[in-house]
Amino acid sequence: MENFSLRQIKLTDGFFYERQKINAQTTLPAIYTRFSETGRFKAIKCINEPPHSHVYWDSDVAKWLESASYILARKEDEQVRAWYDEAIDDIVKNQCENGYFNSYFQVYKPDEIFTHRHDHELYCAGHLFEAAVASSKYLNDNRLLGVCEKYVDYIYERFVEKKDTAFTTPGHEEIELALLRLYRLTKKEKYKTLAKYFLDNRGLSEEDNIILAQSHIPIREQVSAEGHAVRATYLYTAMADFAQLTNDTQIKQNLEMIFNDIIKRKMYITGGTGSTHCGERYTVAYDLPNYSAYSETCASVGLVFFCDQMLRLTGNKIYGDVLERALYNGVLAGISLSGDNFFYVNPLEMQLERTKDHLDKAKHTVLNRYVYVERCPIPKRVKIFSTSCCPPNICRLIEKIPQYVWYADEKNSTLTLSQYVSSSLSSDFVDATIFSSMPYSGKVQLKINSKGKKITLRIRKPAWSSASFENEKNGYLIYEGVFENTEINVDFSPSLKKVYSNPLVAENSGKVALTYGPIVLCAEGSDNDFNIFGVKIGDISKAKIEPLNSSPYALNVTLPVSYFEDSGELYSYEQGREIIKTLKLIPYFAWANRKENDMRVWFPNKE
Incomplete structure (x- = not known):
């Protein structure tokens, strides 16, 4: 199955419609302000002066640019457009002649490019590629795409052709899924080939043998969720996309086992994953503490990406169920209702006096303050972290929610409704409107026109619904026929x-x-x-x-x-x-x- 484009689905009312308004009006500008104050946008000007860039700052800017692309496509905003244009102009201007771009390494360590596996060069590149896909696809702006085409050529030359880098695969996965998204946009085989290279070589090199980065064994031998939870879900997302593109049944089977390991042994009720701050990782089965839960916001975002890709790969409704759980709970807990404050860590229990004591003791050393404020539960969201991957990750995900509503098979003969969000769908073979009161109630009204074509309509029955339906099969309500402005009403009766x-x-x-x-x-x-x-x-x-x-x-x-x-x-x-x-x-x-x-x-x- 495939998603519909964000151009084809628009939110029209309700819970997530309101969240998207806050996202555009408050969240995106707030993140820009914080990133400007801390020097992230100045860093991409590649000037060697304080505040000095950090190895992963480019990824923060790239996620902001991706978010801005979605938001500008929905509604033009003069200020956001000015910020967006300036950032892209800086990246274009400062790209190296050979195609490389990284505001940290090319300014501070130009002789050490691709020598430090865990310093996020390819991770930053991946987020830049995702931003390029968004700006090209939704704004018809190919400036970043041009940057990325040259950058991919350089990476391919160094890693695949010359093999003169100090490592074989990235320490933090991301570039793999981004390359496949570039491939889907451009159909250039080199992008898929490079993604395959990174996937196939993970876990093969002795220097890469580290479980935190899922490098302990090759991907076709991995059957359980291990290591850093965000890196893992990004890897699994890429594997699922690659399996769909290449019909790789071995990877598909492995991913189904990995997914079951997550949801049956290593996932919080909120859809959070990665229970410990020690490595931000999956631990042993059933190790799910509440007060000290790590459950990084980005890990819930990554789980949404993984579920979406597995739903596309298999059509199994369980992926829609878990996506829903993570979206309404693990992801949304990471951002304030006002849209401008954030959690990095998401505990399931807060003992205020105990936490205050910990934070008070942490003030005595810079290291302990960092550990407690950014790696342990805090009782109040903050505007920014030194590691601020989560705010722009939430921002871009909220904009991508329409993509998780509808799916169609490759023949456009089966249409699947997975998430109940008030929205309109307009495509070549079907138009549909959803009126949903979720999560306030379980009532959903659907109006659908299949434009004279006979199709199968599948409506996911949520895992929490006890309602009974005669037309239920494999967790979906099944309707077949030619739909001519047909109205369907369903009540999933939450309790x-x-x-x-x-x-x-x-x-x-x-x-x-x-x-x-x-x-x-x-x-x-x-x-x-x-x-x-x-x-x-x-x-x-x-x-x-x-x-x-x-x-x-x-x-x-x-x-x-x-x-x-x-x-x-x-x-x-x-x-x-x-x-x-x-x-x-x-x-x-x-x-x-x-x-x-x-x-x-x-x-x-x-x-």
Whole structure:
């Protein structure tokens, strides 16, 4: 299956429509301001003066340019266009004659180009390639594409032809998926060949034998998710795209095993992955701590990319289910409701006093401050990090959401509706309009015109839906025929549900989480005038659910719970007095948008 172009699908109303407005009006300018203040946009002018560039700053600028391309394609903005043009002009002007571009190495270490595997040269190149695809495809601007064509030629010459580089494959994957996107745009075989070279050689060289970068074994032998979670999902995305382009069944089978390893053993209920700050990586199965959860925002973004590509490769609805989980929870938690503050790390529990103590102690050394502020849970989003990969990653993903709504097979005979976002689709063989109240409710209205052609329409039934449908097959509702402005109404009937984790997740032993439709819920101290860690969840049948259609919070949930008073003793032979309290819950993505406070997702289960 394939996505439709962003030119063909437009969001028209509802939850993500509002998020896109905030993205254009607030998020993109805010990121530009922060990146300008820290010197990222100055760096691409390639001037040797403070603030000095960092090895990965080019990737931050490139993701901003990609985001700006999508936003400008939706609506022209004079200021954004000026920023965009200046940045591209700087890159074009400062590209080396041989095609190389990296604002760090060509200014500070020109004699060390392609000698440091883990210094992100090819990672930065990959993001530049993705920006070039976006600006060419959606703005008809080929300036960056011209830069990238020369840059690919140089990389190909050095890595494939001369083989005179100090490493064979990149330490941080990204260029592989970017090359394949360049190939899909231009149909130039060299781009696919170079992507294949990097994929095939990963894990073959002794100097590359590192599990953090998925280089421990060749990709066709990898069957579990290992190493740095962002690098991994970027690699798996590229592998899935390559498997689709080349009909590589071995890679497809491996990816299915890797995906199952993630969702059955290594993924948080929020769609977050990579549970530890030590290497930002996957650890052992079922190691999913809540307070110290790492769950980097970029890892959730990467999981969305991986799911999208696997859905295109296989058509299996589970990839739409997990994409939905990651999008509504793991990704959106990484950005404030106002759109201008961000989390790098996404814990599932916040103990405020404990965290404040850690942060206070961290002030004594620069190293510890960096470790705690950028590598451990914090109670409040911030405007920028020294490593700020996450803000522009969220920004570009929010713009790409329309691509995850509809998919079509290569013959345009099967149309798949995967995500329920109010939108319009216009293509050569089908027009469709979706009216969706997701995530406030499960009602979806679809109007479709197949322009005289008989097609099969598949509508994904969400994993959280208990509704019954006679036409359900393999997780999809199936409709066949010629659709002439046909109206289809579906109600997936979301309800408040308890979720139990695998008993091997020691952290969640005896606990439950609560969800409503695709939304994972949490409790914050701001809404509850008692200790939320003294609560047990029992019967939830009396819960009250309040959709907030005009609010970015989406919904409120209140329910009676058992609260156990402080007995006054650290340890006691009798439990504190039980009192029935009313607990208020909000979507996990909306936590930490008010004052700093406690938060939790998992609660002791009374039943």
